[in-house]
Amino acid sequence: MKWRLCRGQTLRLLSTDDESVIYNDRSGATHLISMPATRLLQRLQQAPADTATLAAFSALEWALEDDAELDHVVEALLAELDEAGLIEVCPS
Amino acid sequence: MKISALSPAELRRRLRSPGLYFRTGVFTACLRTRLEEVASTFALLYGDYPLVDGPYADFHLELAPPRGLRRWIRPQVAFHFDGEAPFKPLPRNQAFAMFEWGLNWCVSSLANHYLIIHAAVIEKNGRAAILPAPPGSGKSTLCAVLIRHGWRLLSDELALVRRSDFRLMPLPRPVSLKNASIDVMKRHAPDAVFSPSVSDTVKGTVAQMKAPAASIARADETALPGWVVFPRYEGGTPLTLTPVPRTRAFMRVADNAFNYAQLGAEAFEALAGVIAQSDCYDFRYSDIDEAVAAFEQLSMQGGPP
Numbered sequence: 001m002k003w004r005l006c007r008g009q010t011l012r013l014l015s016t017d018d019e020s021v022i023y024n025d026r027s028g029a030t031h032l033i034s035m036p037a038t039r040l041l042q043r044l045q046q047a048p049a050d051t052a053t054l055a056a057f058s059a060l061e062w063a064l065e066d067d068a069e070l071d072h073v074v075e076a077l078l079a080e081l082d083e084a085g086l087i088e089v090c091p092s
Numbered sequence: 093m094k095i096s097a098l099s100p101a102e103l104r105r106r107l108r109s110p111g112l113y114f115r116t117g118v119f120t121a122c123l124r125t126r127l128e129e130v131a132s133t134f135a136l137l138y139g140d141y142p143l144v145d146g147p148y149a150d151f152h153l154e155l156a157p158p159r160g161l162r163r164w165i166r167p168q169v170a171f172h173f174d175g176e177a178p179f180k181p182l183p184r185n186q187a188f189a190m191f192e193w194g195l196n197w198c199v200s201s202l203a204n205h206y207l208i209i210h211a212a213v214i215e216k217n218g219r220a221a222i223l224p225a226p227p228g229s230g231k232s233t234l235c236a237v238l239i240r241h242g243w244r245l246l247s248d249e250l251a252l253v254r255r256s257d258f259r260l261m262p263l264p265r266p267v268s269l270k271n272a273s274i275d276v277m278k279r280h281a282p283d284a285v286f287s288p289s290v291s292d293t294v295k296g297t298v299a300q301m302k303a304p305a306a307s308i309a310r311a312d313e314t315a316l317p318g319w320v321v322f323p324r325y326e327g328g329t330p331l332t333l334t335p336v337p338r339t340r341a342f343m344r345v346a347d348n349a350f351n352y353a354q355l356g357a358e359a360f361e362a363l364a365g366v367i368a369q370s371d372c373y374d375f376r377y378s379d380i381d382e383a384v385a386a387f388e389q390l391s392m393q394g395g396p397p
Contacts, residue, residue, distance in 0.1 A: 012357060014342055014364040021342045023360035028353060030360060032343055 002090040004048035096139030117263035122149035133188040151198045207253040207362040213246035216391040219318025224348040230325025233273040245307035258365035259314040264307040266300035320372040334374040341372035
């Protein structure tokens with residue numbers, strides 16, 4: 001299962017070291033998201049990716065072990081971004 | 093030519109018909125009224141504003157008694173904008189306050205070429221401090237004090253952000269004060285000019301303090317954002333100035349913007365442009381002199397990198 005940025009999302013951001021505000025081009029809402037979530041969005045802006053790839057990306061990004069705990073955190077972040085309408089599962 | 097150049101008789105003649113055209117910052121308004129209390133308070137507070145020639149105005153306003161028995165029995169006043177009455181009438185003694193509230197409503201409802209934030213805006217050394225705050229926070233009192241201490245008044249109520257370059261547009265009008273803050277300011281600034289106080293309004297007792305002539309004279313000068321300060325008066329507490337992360341400040345200011353949702357992505361970009369240039373703080377104060385000193389120190393800081 002691969003994730004992608006929802007069509008139309010241009011990632012309008014204002015960021016600090018820890019978090020970002022992001023404008024949702026589809027809903028008009030403004031979200032406050034963590035920096036790890038921001039980086040996942042920026043990674044998906046480059047190309048769709050599956051959870052494993054995104055976990056490996058996050059491990060490199062944050063100098064962490066790519067283990068089950070990280071997988072769990074990445075899945076939770078992806079669920080949050082999906083809920084916000086910023087990302088979606090690629091159609092198979 | 094300023095409004096103060098008109099004789100009292102000519103001022104009242106124009107107010108009766110065809111209306112008195114004047115400029116406040118970026119807006120031109122035309123006011124018509126036969127109510128003497130409005131004319132006298134208007135003359136007291138608006139003498140420094142420039143007259144303009146009609147018939148064009150951004151807002152055509154009229155204050156007049158409503159039709160029917162309310163002209164005579166428990167008399168009321170109605171506010172008209174472009175011939176329509178958007179509000180219910182108020183007691184006649186609130187007529188001038190109604191003019192001020194009505195003009196604010198016109199700007200906040202219609203000037204959507206700007207991002208409009210419910211905030212005071214003052215400027216010093218070329219940088220604007222935006223003070224967003226809900227009613228009762230002490231924003232207007234703080235604004236009224238600071239403009240007596242070298243800060244230029246851009247607005248006591250409405251921060252207008254130009255979307256193209258994030259600059260703040262001046263709209264210097266009389267500062268609205270209410271309840272205890274009226275006496276606070278009269279003690280702090282005994283030489284300032286105040287309207288008569290009016291009690292029993294929806295906001296309690298209200299009065300307006302005349303805007304500084306120097307601020308009105310510079311109403312064509314925009315300002316770059318420099319600070320976003322969320323003020324709160326808390327009696328008896330020590331002064332604190334606490335940094336707020338820009339992301340958190342953004343969300344709080346967006347909540348205070350009249351047309352943030354309406355303007356969509358352009359509002360996001362405009363507010364991001366303001367916040368990116370601003371140092372953001374929570375400000376708690378209980379002593380006016382300490383507040384003035386804190387803002388003076390703030391004004392001497394450079395901008396964000």
